[in-house]
Amino acid sequence: MHIGKPHEATTRICQASAETVEVRGRDLCRDLMGRLSFTEYFCLLLTGREPTDNQRCFLDLLLIAIAEHGMMPTVQAARMTLAADPDSLQGALAAGLLGCGPVLVGTSERCGKLLVEAQSRLAAGDDAKVVALQMLQDIRKTGGKLPGFGHPVHRPTDPRAERILELADARGVSGPHIAMARNFRAAAAEVWGKPLVMNVSMPIAAVLLDLDFPVATIKAVPLLARTGGLLAHLAEEQQNPIGFTMAAHAEAAVTYKNTDEGGG
Known part of the structure; x- marks a missing residue:
């Protein structure tokens, strides 16, 4: 069963072959690697265009501005996930990114x-x-x-x-x-x-x-930025584990109330 109107399936981002990788009409190895910064490459991937000087400057600025802001809930979720499964860096990163919604980051x-x-x-x-x-x-x-x-x-x-x-x-x-x-x-x-x-x-x-x-x-920019910040916290978590400490403090901060004791 096909959902929605039938249409030709296309992509304008990338195609890989045995000899080359073509990204947005450019040869990855010959045209992009060694020439573009990652910020410039991100702009090309996202928009299909290489950035102007001002676009590159402000993408760099914004990525730096929003990448890190301390022990945010997204960071805590990521670090506690890594504490629970030290071999799942990707899972811990995903746990942090899943919290980037309209209240935080998004x-x-x-x-x-x-x-x-x-x-x-x-x-x-x-x-x-x-x-x-x-x-x-x-x-x-x-x-x-x-x-x-x-x-x-x-x-x-x-x-x-x-x-x-x-x-x-x-x-x-x-x-x-x-x-x-x-x-x-x-x-x-x-x-x-x-x-x-x-x-x-x-x-x-x-x-x-x-x-x-x-x-x-727009949302892609803070998401990419926070990915960098989360990876820094996860690298630190591997060297200086505090995930379970945060979990213990969270548990201690919450009071359990038996519904039979009143209050519904």
Whole structure:
């Protein structure tokens, strides 16, 4: 049984033969190895194009900005998984990546969709500040969460976010999406009645969109970055095991309550 409409199955990414490996129309060994950095190669794989200088610069910057942030739940999951199965590095890495969703790490994708929606409204001739205010009012009214704002550690600003914006301005890549991100920050303060921290996810999305990366590729950047961070933690876990220690502390922090003792 075929699900969906029949169509020709194709790929534009890679084909390997006995003599060569062709990637995006280029010979891997002769054209790419020894010429491209991994960041440049990642851009080629992801988009089909080699990056401009600014695209390469900001991909490097964003990968560095989001790769590591301490003992996050994703890191704890990875390290405890490796403690339970020391031979399964790939399983432990997967355990960490599976926790990269819309609450942790994956928020930049939601920010990108919000920014794209805002630009579609601007195309209809609406004022940018009015659009930002209306969109955030709608989110607040429906009880939704505003992606790209708020942080449990970084206050009153997220230094990573501010540095991305600073460098985007300095290199002249700040465009309509970064401008809208700043409009969102001003609107958030008005709608929520207090300044909200713009976290790193919003500038990640904004600068990628201003550099002409498709919105569908945004989440790939923090996922690749966190893969590097997770592998560092797993290498350390092999040398300095703390996975079971974290598990013991987690168990000690949770109080068991018998339902027969009241409270439902």
